[in-house]
């Protein structure tokens with residue numbers, strides 16, 4: 001933050017610093033989402049166009065964060081802007097249904113054989129919560145199983161163990177159900193069974209201990225916080241088989257990973273989940289969530305049933321602005337666009353790996369589909385415990401993030417990147433060159 005620091009030494013505050021002083025007076029921490037925080041203060045956006053974002057100081061950066069992997073076509077895509085503008089002129093939300101909801105549901109269900117029916121909600125958190133409640137309603141069972149460290153949003157049950165640390169995560173054979181928020185009811189923790197990622201033996205042993213009580217196993221096929229390493233085929237097959245043998249459901253969280261294939265990361269595997277939570281990119285830049293899956297299970301939400309097992313509603317669910325933006329975004333993200341984007345991300349991962357090799361530092365790059373994550377570790381971490389960032393690794397990662405930011409590149413704060421379809425090899429070459437400079441800087445500090 002060379003530019004920022006030099007401003008801070010003068011008596012005049014930058015526009016962002018001034019805005020943050022106002023924000024601190026009225027919002028806890030001065031914001032509504034912690035992701036925007038930076039030291040000494042967040043930067044405020046002025047505008048975005050394509051894969052570039054300009055802040056209120058007039059500094060432009062290439063955007064590899066894409067609003068936490070949610071903008072698949074970058075900023076202000078002309079076709080989305082035009083469609084949304086037309087819809088906004090007709091109204092933004094009604095106590096009536098709109099046709100665009102049906103058209104969009106048809107589009108999304110057409111992308112995967114596992115999506116027989118679907119419903120829209122307003123966030124990924126709500127999508128995961130609705131999947132878990134649907135699984136409970138369908139099976140009549142209280143517990144859910146989830147992978148240690150995986151992020152699935154803020155629902156009490158889904159967030160268990162997300163922030164587990166060596167001091168409280170317990171034995172590998174039996175990971176502890178660690179609360180995230182103070183005051184989480186003990187009963188919520190008791191109803192969450194935590195399994196290690198990509199470890200069939202331990203996961204199945206743990207699941208067996210709760211066989212009659214589990215409504216579902218929740219898994220993200222490319223869990224960002226667990227290290228952004230894809231789930232092994234054997235792991236997914238074992239979880240699927242276990243759920244078949246024990247009358248439980250397999251639920252995927254594809255809120256991020258859906259971008260990996262036309263029909264989501266689930267196409268990597270031979271088996272299909274019973275339910276899938278969606279979000280982020282399917283909103284075309286607007287707040288969204290959705291759940292899709294087997295008709296028989298989705299029908300627990302059917303208000304026309306004699307007994308409605310899971311009454312489900314939401315004031316802004318399926319609002320026509322989100323539906324319009326999402327429909328255009330997903331029509332544009334066709335098979336060819338997905339493949340092109342994945343190839344570009346493969347190129348990015350190989351260029352970063354090459355920069356690491358040239359700089360000769362103990363770092364690595366993981367990822368899949370159109371995502372990558374840089375770790376200050378020699379090997380890609382196979383699970384949450386291996387991915388856990390030590391204080392020293394955190395310092396080096398932040399050094400790299402600052403170097404990237406100062407040199408015109410925005411990343412997700414775990415040093416992860418999510419590509420958008422408006423990027424080209426030019427932006428990837430800039431990224432890898434700037435990364436090489438960052439790795440060399442780190443090497444100097446290490447010696």
Ligand SMILES: Cc1ncc(COP(=O)(O)O)c(C=O)c1O
Nearest residue numbers: 123124125151152153255256279
């Ligand atoms: C895998 C995953 N699931 C769920 C969520 C929650 O989505 P939202 O922030 O839209 O509530 C996120 C958000 O980052 C996510 O990455």
